[in-house]
Amino acid sequence: MNQTFSRRRDRLLTYRAMREGKITSSRRTGCPECGEESASLEWERGLWVCPQCGFHRPIDAYYRLANILDPGSFQELEEGLSPADPLSFPGYPAKLAGLEQSTGLRDAAVAALGKVDGHKAVFAVLDSRFLMGSMGTAVGEKVARAAEYAARKKLPLIIFSASGGARMQEGIFSLMQMAKTAAAIRRFQSGGGLYISCFTYPTTGGVTASFASLGDIMLSEPGALIGFAGPRVIEQTIKEQLPEGFQRAEYLLDHGFLDRIVPRSQWRAVLAQLLALHEKGGRA
Amino acid sequence: MSRYTPEEKVKIARDPGRPGTADFIAALFTDFFEQRGDRLCGEDPSILGGIARFHGRPVTVIGHRKGKSLEENLRCNFGMPSPEGYRKAQRLMRQAEKFSRPVITFVDTPGAYPGKEAEERGQGEAIAQTLALMSALEVPTIAVVTGEGGSGGALALAMANRVLMLEHAVYSVLSPEGFASILWKDASRAGEACGVMKLTAQDLRRGGIVQGVLREPEGGAHTNWEAAFRTVDAALVKELAALDKLRGPALARQRYEMFRAMGQGLPPAGREEP
Numbered sequence: 318m319n320q321t322f323s324r325r326r327d328r329l330l331t332y333r334a335m336r337e338g339k340i341t342s343s344r345r346t347g348c349p350e351c352g353e354e355s356a357s358l359e360w361e362r363g364l365w366v367c368p369q370c371g372f373h374r375p376i377d378a379y380y381r382l383a384n385i386l387d388p389g390s391f392q393e394l395e396e397g398l399s400p401a402d403p404l405s406f407p408g409y410p411a412k413l414a415g416l417e418q419s420t421g422l423r424d425a426a427v428a429a430l431g432k433v434d435g436h437k438a439v440f441a442v443l444d445s446r447f448l449m450g451s452m453g454t455a456v457g458e459k460v461a462r463a464a465e466y467a468a469r470k471k472l473p474l475i476i477f478s479a480s481g482g483a484r485m486q487e488g489i490f491s492l493m494q495m496a497k498t499a500a501a502i503r504r505f506q507s508g509g510g511l512y513i514s515c516f517t518y519p520t521t522g523g524v525t526a527s528f529a530s531l532g533d534i535m536l537s538e539p540g541a542l543i544g545f546a547g548p549r550v551i552e553q554t555i556k557e558q559l560p561e562g563f564q565r566a567e568y569l570l571d572h573g574f575l576d577r578i579v580p581r582s583q584w585r586a587v588l589a590q591l592l593a594l595h596e597k598g599g600r601a
Numbered sequence: 602m603s604r605y606t607p608e609e610k611v612k613i614a615r616d617p618g619r620p621g622t623a624d625f626i627a628a629l630f631t632d633f634f635e636q637r638g639d640r641l642c643g644e645d646p647s648i649l650g651g652i653a654r655f656h657g658r659p660v661t662v663i664g665h666r667k668g669k670s671l672e673e674n675l676r677c678n679f680g681m682p683s684p685e686g687y688r689k690a691q692r693l694m695r696q697a698e699k700f701s702r703p704v705i706t707f708v709d710t711p712g713a714y715p716g717k718e719a720e721e722r723g724q725g726e727a728i729a730q731t732l733a734l735m736s737a738l739e740v741p742t743i744a745v746v747t748g749e750g751g752s753g754g755a756l757a758l759a760m761a762n763r764v765l766m767l768e769h770a771v772y773s774v775l776s777p778e779g780f781a782s783i784l785w786k787d788a789s790r791a792g793e794a795c796g797v798m799k800l801t802a803q804d805l806r807r808g809g810i811v812q813g814v815l816r817e818p819e820g821g822a823h824t825n826w827e828a829a830f831r832t833v834d835a836a837l838v839k840e841l842a843a844l845d846k847l848r849g850p851a852l853a854r855q856r857y858e859m860f861r862a863m864g865q866g867l868p869p870a871g872r873e874e875p
Binding site for chain 1: 713714715716717719720721722723724725726728729730732733734736737752753756757760772773774775779780783784797798799800805808810856857860861863864865867868869870871
């Protein structure tokens, strides 16, 4: 396994162990969706899908990649990209520094080159532990660079989204990342590139309204909340309660916005199938 | 230098007496032919668009419409578009490209509508596709932010070769109320938010987000429409002439590179040189 990767993985696992306490057979973890507790060991074995209700808990970017990529194929891209503070927003640099410390990430996106069942692809994965995976200048830039790198290398692009939307602390510069990423994806696709967009819980706002909605293939984990406006904003606006299941992946599938819902344990198989169907990165 | 604070500018930008898209079309264009409907399922009056002549030349003109009377406000949903509006805009832009017409847009919206049906019909997808389409158009495009440039709903009509702003218009990632409520859990601190958001035309010009600030008449565009029309007209003539020098692919490239550069080259947070 790539050295950087294993170092990062170790750090992340240590962090998780600290956060969750030592995972032993007696340790239990509650589900934020159904509220039921299950043995932590069972959660871990099930890739952090609730053993009771099937809720797909947000997971960190490296852990996700580790479960999808062929062992040893991970190669991180643009690792050094760091966030800016264009509004000089009070407390923002300190917040970023604290998150870098606790997560090992410079910002909310990880980009990587990797293989799925031998098929090479470029990945970008958002990590909701970092300010809810919100998109500021560093995330937008990383997604754009991933698309440009994929275009240069004639490789497919696979993005896993998890985001609260545009990052407020970077103001209008965050908004412009919607334009930047949409343009980069469009350019990549015009050149014949295959882009697979994968939604995870939750993806809203400016990420839904830019690169995440532009996939040639659109996939989602079960139960993922996907929308432009968040449910609370909608409820305040229309002054009524939203129906159960509104803005969830299953709802979007029914309304024609997704190709398929993919349970966490099946990502590798589904992506391998799609990549094989698009050999040569989508070019004839 | 402007005498107004950012908070005052937000008020001015929202003034219902300011000229809106329909007013700019009536004053600056001739032969306007309105085009309606997204050809998929509906017509959204909160985006007004069609073909018209600008100084004799056919162009496609599109903009947010808030409406002037209460009845019109309601019909136009106060300028908050639904996916149908954005898909209509896409249709008009594709047609503009087909017939080699420049696209001129007027931006004035609190934001895309956060409603149940809007979500059901893919508000996010509609905005994303509009951005992707605008990014690659091989005709000249100019956007003018005339009032409120609210979030992704504004950006979706503003990804142009040139983005111009009226002097007292504002343009931001979210409304100051929304910004304050997300970051400080307190919407009543909206005034304070105006101060930190860098949402004025002058701030955005400095940040490289917009390429031109258009002087408003003394007291603001709402006090003297004619003067505002003259300024906008002159700016459009000038920018269009400059863009006419570029061929289709060069226009798409210029636009790509301009937005690609936004947010690049800023110093890393908290690591500024001492």
